Amino acid sequence: MTDAAAPPPPGRASTARLVGTTVLLALRAIRRHLLRSILTVLGIVIGVFAVVTIVTLGKGATESTRQQISSLGANILTVLPGQANGRGGGGQTPPPFKFEDLDAIRGQVAGVTAVAPQAQSSATAVHNAANWATTVNGTTDAYLDAQDWKIEDGRRFTDAEEQAGKSVCLMGSTVKQNLYPNEAPVGSTLRLGNVSCTVIGTLATRGAGGFGQDNDDTVLMPIKAVQRRFTGNRDIRAIIVSADPAYDSADVQESIAKLLRERRNITGGKLDDFTIFDSRQIADTLSGITNILTGIVGAVAAISLLVGGIGIMNIMLVSVTERTREIGIRLAIGAVAREVMLQFLVEAVVLSCLGGLIGLVLALIASLGLTAALNVPFVFDPWTNLMAFLFSGLIGVVFGYFPARRAAALNPIDALRYE
């Protein structure tokens, strides 16, 4: 029964309802063209996978660097003569440090837990028929505290040994492995070049340092012994200071610098003839470098995401052409242009988000495997994952918009006639 008085509806399609409908339509359309949908999102999958995997590995590498550097000791300041950037005063070698400098730092600077001198020489260590080129570090007992070395076997230096510069040594695990494969070294005699010394202890393994060097490839001796028998002078090549974590290491660094300036007569505009390295700063710098590298490689990977987006647009455009008749049917049935547009847009977004999600899962699996293989910690960064996901959605919107608009602009009569 038709009521001739009832007017045609001046109404409009409700937007809230529209979204629910179009999501359903989009999901159905994706299901209808499953293989094509999978191929469409492949670019996004690979893009998200590459970006997230690379960034995760990069974060792991940064974290690993940080851990290794902090394994050197809580927070270590290394004072060296000369300037870091090599602008040392006109050919004059800056004077080495004296034992009195160490005493002054120990006595006058707040926040210092241990102060140790260092004099270094390279030597070939020989035991029985085996020999091994290593580094001899002359220092004091405080060095073990400053750098947080653990004694594995035997004992530390005694005061008497340090004062007298007795020929005794502590051996790093690398040296031990190479010279004492099946023998306890403590108590034996080790020859270093043409110097004989008694092994009084071995050091616990510490592993590779932040720069890839082997911390365990070392032999420690009282500094006076090294000065007398190896370097032939009373120079202290470096001062190792460990700072109390409760203090700001920048303050401690500044106090040491002030003290040394005073003691080395650096006044007015004269440049410092010594340099203080802060292990934490080095760690930060290294992390910074790793971060930059991660950023660059990540950006390259992000380009593949963009390419994936263009792939989506391409296939969506093909899809609009291929589905012209379908669009005609929808329009004839009473879909308004907005609904057709939204359907294609939602299809693109759903597809790219789906691709993003698959990429994230693959990246998670690959990252877990690769971090294990590369021996770096696995750092799950929710921020990176969220950004990658949102970005893939955004790509769907951006690259889906043009095809969607084209679909919505079709004339129903032409679309229905399309072969």
Add this chain to the structure above:
Amino acid sequence: MSQALPSSAPDPLIRLIGVTKRFGSGEAAFQALKGVDLDIMAGDFMAVMGPSGSGKSTTMNILGCLDVPTTGSFLFRGHHIESLGRDQRALLRRRYLGFVFQGFNLLSRTTALENVELPLLYRGDDKRARRTAALAALDQVGLVDWASHTPSELSGGQQQRVAIARAIVTHPDVLLADEPTGNLDSERSLEIMELLTRLNRDRGITVLMVTHEAEMAAFARTVVHFRDGLVERVTTGALAA
């Protein structure tokens, strides 16, 4: 059920007054309709006949709100439709009109049920309402048992019946069919005609159908003959076809 007797029918459901349609412009312009006047009463079953190129499909597209006349008036239930915008026309189609095409035009790889549900989706019905209405429509065309089959698993006649179910699922006032039997053999064609007749008789749906075959036009109550972009003559009742 109002019968379209001239004496008792005050206002026609649809009224075309001096409708012209011009395609293209300048040299290439083509005048497809040259001033069509036509009244269609509610509940009528009208066949549209005429030689190829005489403007049948053009008229159907205008009546179906898929296209607009170049000049002239188109009244639906006494309201002027000719100047409505795209979206307004889409909403009119959604609410009042159903389409059946020569080429069936079902969504491929989509079950009969989902095809029939489609107009309800755009109307915003909830899932249960959609299902109930779609199954009822499929029942009317005798295809409930085929609800879960896709078009490629259905014969041409069955596909056209699914298309009819899709067209009537929204309970439209008017069913527009442009050569609905054009792709079917005569036996299938007769089935479709019987179905359209039943819908017209039992549900009062106004049916407008383009056909080339007098055999099909014989089912109609009114037959409109087109020639050269104009209505040549209208015959009613026993005089039809």
